[in-house]
Amino acid sequence: MCGIAGVVSSAGVNPELVREMCEVITHRGPDGEGYHVEPAAALGMRRLAIIDVDGGQQPVSNEDGTVVAVFNGEIYNFPELRRELLSRGHRLSSSGDSECLVHLYEEYGDDLVHRLRGMFAFAIWDRPRQRLLLARDRVGKKPLYWHADHSSIRFASELKSLLLDPAVPRDVNLVALHHYLTYQYVPAPWSITEGVRKLAPGHLLVWEGGTAEVRRYWQLDSTPRPVADERAEEERLRELLLEATRIRMVSERPLGAFLSGGIDSSAVVAAMAMQTSERIKTFSIGFEDPRFDERGYARSLAKHYGTDHHEFVVSPDLLDMLPRLAWHFDEPFADYSAIPSFYVAQLSREHVTVVLNGDGGDECFGGYRRYVLAARSVRIPTAPPSVAPVLARLGARLARRHSQLLRRRAGRALQYLSLPTPRRHAQLMSSFTSEQKTWLYSESLRSRLREIDSHTLLDDAYLSSKAGTDLARILDVDVNTYLPGDLLVKVDTTTMAHSLEARSPLLDHELMEWAAGLPVDLKVRGGETKRIFRRAVASWLPDELVTRPKQGFGIPLAAWLRGELRELAFDTLTDHTARTRGYFRPEAVRQLLESHQKGASHSGRIWALLQFELWHRAHEHTAATCSAP
The missing domain is CATH 3.60.20.10 (Aminohydrolase, N-terminal nucleophile (Ntn) domain)
Incomplete structure (x- = not known):
């Protein structure tokens, strides 16, 4: 490395x-x-x-x-x-x-x-x-x-x-x-x-x-293949995962694993434990807020396999590292799970030089809850061209103007149903919508970007997929966009910031190519996500890990931005430096901040603006210094 x-x-x-x-x-x-x-x-x-x-x-x-x-x-x-x-x-x-x-x-x-x-x-x-x-x-x-x-x-x-x-x-x-x-x-x-x-x-x-x-030179081929025996496919999955894990355990330096408590990282740790007599070192991050804390599940797996387990709790008073994080990322990056990723890498590097992780399992095997929504929504045809604009306008009005949460959700649902399938997925993956960006931009930026549609990136990925169904195409879109653009950037940057090598068995290309050809109903069926993966590794894991719902690697950001991080957000985004850059309307930024304080949910958008500004400040003098803040 x-x-x-x-x-x-x-x-x-x-x-x-x-x-x-x-x-x-x-x-x-x-x-x-x-x-x-x-x-x-x-x-x-x-x-x-x-x-x-x-x-x-x-x-x-x-x-x-x-x-x-x-x-x-x-x-x-x-x-x-x-x-x-x-x-x-x-x-x-x-x-x-x-x-x-x-x-x-x-x-x-x-x-x-x-x-x-x-x-x-x-x-x-x-x-x-x-x-x-x-x-x-x-x-x-x-x-x-x-x-x-x-x-x-x-x-x-x-x-x-x-x-x-x-x-x-x-x-x-x-x-x-x-x-x-x-x-x-x-x-x-x-x-x-x-x-x-x-x-x-x-x-x-x-x-x-x-x-x-x-x-x-390579693109994942999601052309579906017939499956005659589901149990035989589960056995093949276990074989491929064991092999992908084994070849990633070769190292002359100490080796361990990230363990979130989710099924992917747990399966990787299990595959490691079955192929070594040494005690595996595992590393987990937690939060004081129990809604975001998965340490109990991680401990269950660690106890099951007798790992040498280590934990760290992230709290908002540790976020003085944000300028350092912005320096390492080189580009603005607003996935706030970078914070726990940074700290679990720091914890791990105190003990090992190489870690294995569970990255890729959700994209390859259908693990996100949004795939269940997509599976259900594809049964609802796109509104006719004469009706779609009406639904979109009504939905936008409800989502924007009503204070009641139920009506706002109804408005977003109407907007969602007015769109074709790839645009529905794009809406779910968007932080700022096109309308919100238009509202945010200064007049000069708005005029320069008027003809640029960010959602065409996902349209292109959707249309180039060889998958046989709309849902399978959506999984393909995430493999080609969200996975490399977000998740892999996050893990590579936060681990290498600590001179730590991360390896991902579930991203072995031979395993991915095999998984891509599975019928999509072996991945998402009814309300069940990651169907074949769960069944394949069920015997390796404690029951509560197999049946638990997915919990993202998130942080209590909305509460932090109303509490400990409120001053940081206001000071950084409304000071003279930020106001005079000319990208955004200062009154729009302030309105976003104040609306969040009153209970609206703008944490992701505020975080994106904050990370852009912190990136700007960290890299304005890159040519003059080789040292991280």
């Missing part, structure tokens, strides 16, 4: 700049550094040593030094790849996974990505062809930013590395801001900075002859 950065330029490179780009991401790799420098290319990395601790230095190269690579991630099938490469006559000087990349490139060219099972972002410099290859793993576990002009390209694991280069624009990308306010994250390929792009999951970038070409 590492952080990587580099510059390729026909006009020559500055090696000192690449060193600075790596220094600013030392948290990703505190165990060492390495550089490759030549007239047209400089590649660098910071290393977090996990496998081949003594010998796995980077950059790596082939036998004659004509192909060089820097790599961030883990390749779990590297033992098989090494045996294959040795049988083909390649000479390997280390015993880890990084060196496989350059030799696989010699054998397969860009198609080497299809040979890899793991999480990765890497750069391969082909010196004879003066060609740079960038690649990101299929699902989007590891990040990769890039910026190109007519003569050069720069890349890095984090945006802050690129912003150390004076040639990289620093203006806010207004379209990215527009999408952020809808989804609470900046979706790839945009970044919050004008001119900088994120390489999307499952994509390659080739830089050659001054031109960057981006292409997709």
Whole structure:
């Protein structure tokens, strides 16, 4: 696990700049550094040593030094790849996974990505062809930013590395801001900075002859397959989960697991316990508010398997870390579960260097309650074109003007039913609606973004899905948008902030491909979510964990914003600095804050505005400092 950065330029490179780009991401790799420098290319990395601790230095190269690579991630099938490469006559000087990349490139060219099972972002410099290859793993576990002009390209694991280069624009990308306010994250390929792009999951970038070409190499195929024996599929799920967990337990550094008390992380811990004689270290986060506290369920699983269990309680007086969190995220990020994620990573790093988690189970197996709503609503046809606008206007009026909760909910339901299926899902996934953003924006921002519809991102994902039903398409949409844009960014950022590697067995691409072909009624049936997954792992877990309803990894944010965080929100969002940025109408921001204090539910929207402002303040001087606040 590492952080990587580099510059390729026909006009020559500055090696000192690449060193600075790596220094600013030392948290990703505190165990060492390495550089490759030549007239047209400089590649660098910071290393977090996990496998081949003594010998796995980077950059790596082939036998004659004509192909060089820097790599961030883990390749779990590297033992098989090494045996294959040795049988083909390649000479390997280390015993880890990084060196496989350059030799696989010699054998397969860009198609080497299809040979890899793991999480990765890497750069391969082909010196004879003066060609740079960038690649990101299929699902989007590891990040990769890039910026190109007519003569050069720069890349890095984090945006802050690129912003150390004076040639990289620093203006806010207004379209990215527009999408952020809808989804609470900046979706790839945009970044919050004008001119900088994120390489999307499952994509390659080739830089050659001054031109960057981006292409997709993998997309989850959700074409349904027939299932004759449900019990046989449950057995196959157990086999795949055990294998995906086993290959992720290879480590020369201490290893443990996040344990939320939900079925996904519990199943992963169970799969670990069944494949080791060592006592597993588990880590949980809790809250004083019992509505958000899952520690009791986590303790039940920890007791069941005799784990070495550790807990931490998050309270609002700990949130003075918010500027530090904003610095690490590089872009505004408003999923407030980043706070407990940050603290569980900090707790875990005191004991281990690697953790396994349950990420991906909800998207792959239908775990969110919104899927039950979607399954029921798809039976209700979209209102005819002549009726839909009337329903939408009436619903908006009820939702906006009535103080009674029941009438507001009725208004939102009318708005929901006036929409086609993909737009219904988009509405559920939105923090600010299009109308709310129009109300919030300053006149100049409103005019510049008038024609931009953030919901087309989900429309495109829905239409490109090969799934056989509307509900299955919605799961596909989340795999391609919410999972990589929100959940995986959150976990990668908060763990790497503490030099901790996170591994996700349920995001093994072979397991995901198998799960994608299951009929959707094996995932969501009636009011039951994650049907086949629950049944497959039921014998591994205490009964109360199998039958309990899903509880999100949330925090009591609404109450905190009316109490301990009220002053922070008002001071940050209404001071002179925030008012004069020119993005939002000051009176609209204040109205939102005051309405929340009176009992309306605006916590997510306020949090999105607060995180945008905190991001602005944390990164205004990125080029001048390499230190986190």
